[in-house]
Amino acid sequence: MILAFDDVTYTYPKADRPALDRVSLQIEEGEVCLLAGLSGHGKSTLLRAACGLAPHFHGGSFAGEVSVVGLSTREHGPARLGAEIGVLFQDPETQLVMSSVRAEISLPLQSRGQSPAEVARGVEEVALVLGIDALLERSTTELSGGEQQRVALAAALCGKPRLVLLDEPTSQLDPVAGDELIGLLRRINQEWDTTILLAEHRLERCLHIADRVIAMRDGRIAHDGDPQSFLSFAAEHEQALQTPGARMFALAGIAPPPVGVRQARATLRARGLLPAGDTSPSERSSEKSSNRGWRAIRSRHGEQEPVLRLKGVWHELPRGATILAGVDLELAAGETVALMGRNGAGKSTLLRHAAGLMQPTRGKVQRSGRVALLLQNPGDYLLRERVGDEASAAALAEVGLDALTERHPRDLSGGERQRLALAIVTDGEEPPAVLALDEPTRGMDRGAKATLAAELRRRAQQGQTVIVATHDPEFAAVCAQRAILLGDGHVIADCPTAELLAGGWYFATETARILGGRGGALLPEQGAELLRFEASRPLPQPLPQSLPKPLSEASR
Amino acid sequence: MANLLIYRRLPSSLHAARASFGALWAASLALASVLLYHPLGLGAIGLAVLGAAYASGVGRAVAGSLRIALIVAAPIVIINVFASSGYGDTVFWRLGYVPPFGQVDLTLEALVYGAVIALKVTDLILVGALASLAIDPDELLAFCRRFSFRSALTASLALRMVPLLAADARRLAEAQRTRPGAAAEGRHRLRSRALLLAATVSGALDRSLDVAATLELRGLASGARVRSLRRPLSRHDLAFAGSALAVLALALAGRITGTVDFDAYPLVRLSSSPATWLICGALPLVALLPFLDRRGIVR
Numbered sequence: 126m127i128l129a130f131d132d133v134t135y136t137y138p139k140a141d142r143p144a145l146d147r148v149s150l151q152i153e154e155g156e157v158c159l160l161a162g163l164s165g166h167g168k169s170t171l172l173r174a175a176c177g178l179a180p181h182f183h184g185g186s187f188a189g190e191v192s193v194v195g196l197s198t199r200e201h202g203p204a205r206l207g208a209e210i211g212v213l214f215q216d217p218e219t220q221l222v223m224s225s226v227r228a229e230i231s232l233p234l235q236s237r238g239q240s241p242a243e244v245a246r247g248v249e250e251v252a253l254v255l256g257i258d259a260l261l262e263r264s265t266t267e268l269s270g271g272e273q274q275r276v277a278l279a280a281a282l283c284g285k286p287r288l289v290l291l292d293e294p295t296s297q298l299d300p301v302a303g304d305e306l307i308g309l310l311r312r313i314n315q316e317w318d319t320t321i322l323l324a325e326h327r328l329e330r331c332l333h334i335a336d337r338v339i340a341m342r343d344g345r346i347a348h349d350g351d352p353q354s355f356l357s358f359a360a361e362h363e364q365a366l367q368t369p370g371a372r373m374f375a376l377a378g379i380a381p382p383p384v385g386v387r388q389a390r391a392t393l394r395a396r397g398l399l400p401a402g403d404t405s406p407s408e409r410s411s412e413k414s415s416n417r418g419w420r421a422i423r424s425r426h427g428e429q430e431p432v433l434r435l436k437g438v439w440h441e442l443p444r445g446a447t448i449l450a451g452v453d454l455e456l457a458a459g460e461t462v463a464l465m466g467r468n469g470a471g472k473s474t475l476l477r478h479a480a481g482l483m484q485p486t487r488g489k490v491q492r493s494g495r496v497a498l499l500l501q502n503p504g505d506y507l508l509r510e511r512v513g514d515e516a517s518a519a520a521l522a523e524v525g526l527d528a529l530t531e532r533h534p535r536d537l538s539g540g541e542r543q544r545l546a547l548a549i550v551t552d553g554e555e556p557p558a559v560l561a562l563d564e565p566t567r568g569m570d571r572g573a574k575a576t577l578a579a580e581l582r583r584r585a586q587q588g589q590t591v592i593v594a595t596h597d598p599e600f601a602a603v604c605a606q607r608a609i610l611l612g613d614g615h616v617i618a619d620c621p622t623a624e625l626l627a628g629g630w631y632f633a634t635e636t637a638r639i640l641g642g643r644g645g646a647l648l649p650e651q652g653a654e655l656l657r658f659e660a661s662r663p664l665p666q667p668l669p670q671s672l673p674k675p676l677s678e679a680s681r
Numbered sequence: 682m683a684n685l686l687i688y689r690r691l692p693s694s695l696h697a698a699r700a701s702f703g704a705l706w707a708a709s710l711a712l713a714s715v716l717l718y719h720p721l722g723l724g725a726i727g728l729a730v731l732g733a734a735y736a737s738g739v740g741r742a743v744a745g746s747l748r749i750a751l752i753v754a755a756p757i758v759i760i761n762v763f764a765s766s767g768y769g770d771t772v773f774w775r776l777g778y779v780p781p782f783g784q785v786d787l788t789l790e791a792l793v794y795g796a797v798i799a800l801k802v803t804d805l806i807l808v809g810a811l812a813s814l815a816i817d818p819d820e821l822l823a824f825c826r827r828f829s830f831r832s833a834l835t836a837s838l839a840l841r842m843v844p845l846l847a848a849d850a851r852r853l854a855e856a857q858r859t860r861p862g863a864a865a866e867g868r869h870r871l872r873s874r875a876l877l878l879a880a881t882v883s884g885a886l887d888r889s890l891d892v893a894a895t896l897e898l899r900g901l902a903s904g905a906r907v908r909s910l911r912r913p914l915s916r917h918d919l920a921f922a923g924s925a926l927a928v929l930a931l932a933l934a935g936r937i938t939g940t941v942d943f944d945a946y947p948l949v950r951l952s953s954s955p956a957t958w959l960i961c962g963a964l965p966l967v968a969l970l971p972f973l974d975r976r977g978i979v980r
Binding site for chain 2: 176178182202203204206207208212214216218219220222223224225228232233235236237238239240241262264266267280480482495497498499500502505506507508509549550551552553557
């Protein structure tokens with residue numbers, strides 16, 4: 126047994142209730158365990174207790190016993206335990222402590238007294254495994270968020286730890302990099318027999334690699350079992366933890382819930398609900414239908430004067446890279462747009478230009494109203510001592526925070542902070558014409574995402590244009606009609622969300638991946654409708670032309 | 682500013698030398714500016730540091746730190762004029778009786794002495810800026826850990842906090858710019874900056890805890906001895922070591938023999954013999970000699 130919790134109760138200093146409540150748990154060597162649960166229910170604390178930071182570093186009261194690789198965390202602190210385990214937390218910026226990447230990865234090895242040859246070999250090996258060998262001589266201050274995450278992971282893995290603890294490692298990564306990281310963890314587990322304990326909100330990304338899922342609720346273990354049993358538990362007790370695939374199956378009345386895309390497709394094929402090939406003429410017809418809807422939306426918006434127009438916008442760094450390369454873009458009033466693309470594609474820069482925070486090196490930006498920009502970290506907006514001092518009463522009421530005006534902004538939950546930041550940027554005598562959001566769902570659980578999506582849809586219905594830069598295809602599918610894909614500073618696709626997210630593999634929702642893009646279905650509800658229709662057909666025939674509408678369209 | 686003082690590996694002789702030798706060379710310049718009071722000597726050291734900065738590719742950033750030096754130096758001059766009002770024979774302004782100081786006479790000598798101290802401080806700031814930009818802090822910390830583990834731990838934390846807090850401040854400032862009416866708030870710029878500073882400082886504790894937790898998990902607190910690779914001294918190591926010794930020898934010689942001498946009180950007296958000019962001229966020369974050799978500067 127590599128990790129054992131024996132009746133552990135832990136309370137943070139000054140907290141009124143325990144973050145971990147009588148937790149007992151045993152993890153065997155070589156297992157891949159997934160920690161699931163809503164925000165604030167104890168996942169991160171469990172990881173911090175497993176590496177000794179709780180209570181050695183954070184203080185607080187601790188009862189019970191945690192044993193890691195045979196070492197009790199009561200007797201051994203994080204420095205000793207760190208020799209046996211690798212840890213990767215959510216914010217990579219605070220996990221890089223040296224100036225260069227090579228020094229960063231060398232540090233744990235040097236700290237444990239390894240010889241220069243061992244250090245050099247360890248650094249080279251882990252850099253090659255993680256594909257960051259080209260970064261070794263770079264300064265850590267020059268890395269992008271995704272690169273920082275990889276370097277921090279390399280520093281965690283370089284000592285070949287027997288146990289790796291990861292807290293939402295994919296939250297900063299684009300879908301491709303996120304999938305690569307999950308695949309890499311599986312490879313490390315299989316090749317090195319490393320035990321993985323991974324906390325994640327986007328379960329659909331990693332459920333398929335898990336041997337076991339531990340669900341937490343109110344600091345307690347609510348469920349501990351294999352992925353299949355976890356999905357049954359989620360369907361019954363915690364629907365916010367259901368994967369989109371499992372939800373689609375449940376809505377369509379198909380059992381058992383699928384653990385991953387592959388299993389889902391196999392089940393559907395076995396039931397005759399999915400043809401053997403991925404693309405069929407019927408699917409193409411559904412794409413055409415989706416395009417017809419898109420043309421209707423575009424022609425409707427095309428009659429209006431755009432509220433935001435980028436004309437040949439370039440952003441070139443002095444003696445550096447080109448971030449935006451001649452971007453042309455028009456947004457009409459009331460449009461909802463998802464801005465997607467890999468890390469470093471230029472999404473955040475484009476939003477900054479839209480809001481006037483940056484000036485193009487060439488080209489121009491025209492706005493017919495204010496552009497409100499909500500940046501990635503809502504905490505950056507909170508400077509005052511009272512919620513009521515941060516924004517007007519009307520703005521607070523609009524986001525449902527009018528009852529919390531006397532609270533300190535730092536005491537709000539993640540979702541509430543996000544809403545407060547939204548109230549701050551949209552506050553003012555004139556409502557903004559455009560609302561731009563940069564990665565608003567980072568670190569959010571599914572419930573908080575749904576609340577935010579509803580708020581954005583409401584604003585769009587009132588005529589505000591909403592543009593969201595996101596790595597989260599599920600969120601894009603819920604809240605956007607139009608999707609723009611950026612690549613190396615160019616707009617490489619600008620089309621209906623259904624067209625972009627239905628046909629892809631990485632830039633696609635789980636529903637679309639399972640159904641192979643059929644019917645343009647992106648969300649579980651749409652997928653379930655399609656499956657029910659398929660199940661009701663006596664013989665194979667072409668799909669109906671108008672099945673089903675994306676939610677965002679239907680809601681308009 | 683903090684963002685400008687971050688080390689990046691560049692092709693220069695100082696970057697190519699190992700960090701301990703680069704630090705020795707920078708320390709010799711700092712020590713020379715502490716030892717000497719002659720304005721010519723201090724000016725020569727300042728010139729040497731700026732020359733070295735430009736030769737290392739960080740000239741603009743080091744020159745930029747002159748603004749910080751000015752902010753620190755100006756009050757030194759002003760305070761010294763008032764604090765040393767009783768010293769010096771050349772009164773240039775009689776303020777009369779000022780309670781609670783009594784009779785206040787501002788003297789030329791106090792003004793000059795304040796300016797010399799300010800020059801000294803400017804030299805030290807320039808040397809610090811150059812060292813931050815051109816000497817690899819990671820290598821230096823690994824070197825220091827062999828002798829003082831706790832100091833190295835503290836230095837690691839402090840060094841990492843500088844860019845982190847700079848990034849925090851940048852993000853907070855950007856967030857403030859996205860607030861509606863941010864332009865109008867320009868009238869209240871001071872208040873706005875005070876709010877930002879307060880937020881950055883209050884966030885510093887959380888940040889330092891996160892960084893300290895990472896250092897702990899990486900085993901920095903394990904106290905294990907760092908085993909370094911033995912590598913031969915490069916031509917740049919030797920050149921900077923020789924330069925450091927020469928700078929120190931010149932400064933000591935000037936100070937001990939009195940050839941680079943300066944007295945402010947009761948009257949300003951500067952030595953200006955040929956030896957003074959020779960030593961002050963030689964200081965930047967020997968300090969900059971290692972930069973002439975540009976072979977093997979990429980590592």
